[in-house]
Amino acid sequence: MKRIIIAIDGYSSCGKSTLAKGLAKSLHYAYLDSGAMYRAVTLYFLDNQVDYNDPAAVLEALRHIEIHFERIEGQNRTFLNGRDVEHDIREMRVSDHVSPVSAISVVRRAMVEQQQSMGRRRGIVADGRDIGTVVFPDAELKIFLTADVDVRTSRRHLELAAKGIDAEWDEIKRNLSERDRIDSSRADSPLRKADDAVVIDNTLLSEDQQLEKALALAKSKMDQTPG
Numbered sequence: 001m002k003r004i005i006i007a008i009d010g011y012s013s014c015g016k017s018t019l020a021k022g023l024a025k026s027l028h029y030a031y032l033d034s035g036a037m038y039r040a041v042t043l044y045f046l047d048n049q050v051d052y053n054d055p056a057a058v059l060e061a062l063r064h065i066e067i068h069f070e071r072i073e074g075q076n077r078t079f080l081n082g083r084d085v086e087h088d089i090r091e092m093r094v095s096d097h098v099s100p101v102s103a104i105s106v107v108r109r110a111m112v113e114q115q116q117s118m119g120r121r122r123g124i125v126a127d128g129r130d131i132g133t134v135v136f137p138d139a140e141l142k143i144f145l146t147a148d149v150d151v152r153t154s155r156r157h158l159e160l161a162a163k164g165i166d167a168e169w170d171e172i173k174r175n176l177s178e179r180d181r182i183d184s185s186r187a188d189s190p191l192r193k194a195d196d197a198v199v200i201d202n203t204l205l206s207e208d209q210q211l212e213k214a215l216a217l218a219k220s221k222m223d224q225t226p227g
Contacts, residue, residue, distance in 0.1 A: 031076055046094065066080075149180075
């Protein structure tokens with residue numbers, strides 16, 4: 001079976017990363033966490049007092065940002081300028097700023113360039129908000145995830161609690177709704193379903209059921225793709 005690119009897009013806390021990691025592990029593919037890249041940029045801006053409304057400051061800051069991923073003890077870890085920031089980028093202070101940072105055109109162009117470079121060898125699973133429409137428009141399989149906002153809020157609350165991050169349920173729901181609004185309405189690479197994407201509503205699906213559906217789609221595409 002030929003190695004393909006699998007692009008997973010969807011709303012905040014729909015389980016994109018969970019599905020992408022599961023697919024990558026099952027297929028022995030590389031995993032590209034685009035959302036973590038934008039979170040790492042946001043973290044750098046916050047920690048270095050970069051005014052992301054100042055185009056010149058943003059351009060200068062991007063020159064000093066290097067992001068890569070490492071798999072450590074079975075977990076995908078995000079590194080910013082050589083430092084493991086996987087825990088830091090999941091904090092609410094980053095969540096509150098990541099959508100406006102992600103909407104900045106020069107930031108998106110810089111990250112897309114890095115992402116496309118990672119995907120040239122195929123055999124990759126990538127998740128985000130513009131993966132199937134902008135980053136990998138030629139991906140053989142595109143999946144668009146969606147779920148009820150209250151279900152997404154509960155999932156995010158549990159995820160943060162498991163990482164020792166305390167956040168109020170209402171605050172999380174407000175953050176998710178605001179991120180959905182910003183991501184869907186931004187001028188540069190807005191969140192939208194690619195015309196050829198398969199929609200999976202996982203409101204009532206377990207992680208295993210979701211993965212089973214996606215694996216069936218992936219293997220079908222791999223069988224159909226010329227070698």
